[in-house]
Amino acid sequence: MEKRGFFLVIMAGGSGTRFWPKSTSRRPKQLLAFGGEGAPSLLTQTLTRFDGIVPQNQRIIVTTQSLQRAIADEAPRVQVLAEPQGRNTAPCVYWAARAVAEKNPKGVMLVMPADHYMADLPAFRATIEQAGKWAEEHSDLVTLGVKPSRPETGYGYLRTAEAGGGACRPVEAFVEKPGLEKAQEFLRAGNYLWNGGMFLWRADVILAAFDQHMPEMRKAWEASSGRVETAYPQMTATSIDYGVMERAKNVVTFPLECGWDDVGSWTSLEGLADALNAKRAGGVVTGGELLAVQSTGNIVDAPGKLVALLGVSDLIVVEHGGAILVAKKDRAQDIKLVVEEVKKIRPELA
């Protein structure tokens, strides 16, 4: 059921250098499509998830000015707020909250990253409706905590008050990305959830929280009469987690069990291979055709190309535009180092 009081805020300012050369500064991760010809971009998938929940004219995408055009092309019907510069998520949420409050001070903001994956859409939507209703009726900051499916060391965690219990749980603490042992402990304990960066709150509630924990935000905003070009440089460049959530007492979470996963790097696609229908003999293929001869465990994305592998394993092989990347899978996190070098020698390809 579409809710007149619901607003969708998608944070889409990321650069996604980890997917280079498929992603570039002009075509970041959120605009990429994985899973073959005609697959929708991650951003479009994110928007579509809220069809029937949030009206089209109550959707906002926050991105950077350099991406404004590309985002508007991808989502022509959605309002775009273009940040003069990236200053982490706190200023981004503040601006969006102001924009929502202008239309409806009691409006419920569903704040979501642009680039995630959900296997079970009905489950996601059920949780959203439940958590949205709570946010509408309470002066709480609601976050969605993802039920962990593995001892993941790449995410932060929410420690909740109790392992079992009802759908809504108070959040006791925000926990930094753990080591493997800690992550295994969290998984066993049962009262730890992945922090997926998904929030629901009324505009008036989050603005009050900003006033309490980051009063400089209102000051910068009002001194600039709401002109972001002037306000932004004076806002504290920090995350909404660090600036508000970790300090607030009125944080609750709704556990989410919908096969949620981050699409954070080439190797994260391996976990999504079945869902993307991207598994082949020899590896995971999210673009192009793979011919694997005595080769295993590779990740391939080269739309329109035949990629032949001979006697190689655990490689990432990507072709896009004028660039080809061949990387060892265990170096996936270092692709950003490559991009730094590319910026120097061939900036048009970075």
Added chain:
Amino acid sequence: MEKRGFFLVIMAGGSGTRFWPKSTSRRPKQLLAFGGEGAPSLLTQTLTRFDGIVPQNQRIIVTTQSLQRAIADEAPRVQVLAEPQGRNTAPCVYWAARAVAEKNPKGVMLVMPADHYMADLPAFRATIEQAGKWAEEHSDLVTLGVKPSRPETGYGYLRTAEAGGGACRPVEAFVEKPGLEKAQEFLRAGNYLWNGGMFLWRADVILAAFDQHMPEMRKAWEASSGRVETAYPQMTATSIDYGVMERAKNVVTFPLECGWDDVGSWTSLEGLADALNAKRAGGVVTGGELLAVQSTGNIVDAPGKLVALLGVSDLIVVEHGGAILVAKKDRAQDIKLVVEEVKKIRPELA
């Protein structure tokens, strides 16, 4: 000095699947250029080597009908003999000898493969002139034996009568590709030379040798009145080495010391990297641009592309047309297996 009695015969029928995807059935190895933009093809380099030695109108390229057009485009001024089917080198040499004899029965044929490399052109030309003079004045089958620079197991060898001595040496035996230990022994012994498949003889001398050792060739030729379509299927499909050279008693060799090397596979380019000006940090690059991050010993050919390597070693990375190959270097000889598979699924790329 150009010699009116010299004829150049280039054998250019090979398919060169080992260089796929740079080489394809329509663009075999001899038509490839290594060493960057504007570099001449191997065939053109071979032809150029004989400028000033063999007149332009006394040059013949023997190739297959399927390559006739591409070869003619590459060498428009040269006579092309297009074989109805590939039947190894003996029929090819027989036909070429007939073609030369028609113009000049005492003409000296310089029979060369299309796709080799020479570092020291003056040394090559000096040996050619010396060996050509010998062939002109003697009824001998002259072969050029390459002085080995390493214990190569990929070539056949000529065993010569003496280690030191003059420029012209009798050949005692043709030796098959040896194992490493044997090859090391040959290198030490000093009286073994690589069999580079380069021959010099008068047309009448080689035709007499065919009559003696492969009399069926003349029979097939005369029964077909010189129509190759009819003659070829009746000729014995064997190599000139096996059919004639190994049986003949009048074989001599001139040792060649000119940095000769076969361009037989991607890995053979490593030995030629300096000469091709193709050495870079991270590997050998014969096309495109390489950005190597913690990567060593790779071979890259991707004209017009930036190839970024991260944490990988000893790979062959090639992009051409609609195909990308990533292979372990020690599997270079198995690229033909890949091509067999490509023929099945994407014949237009093979």
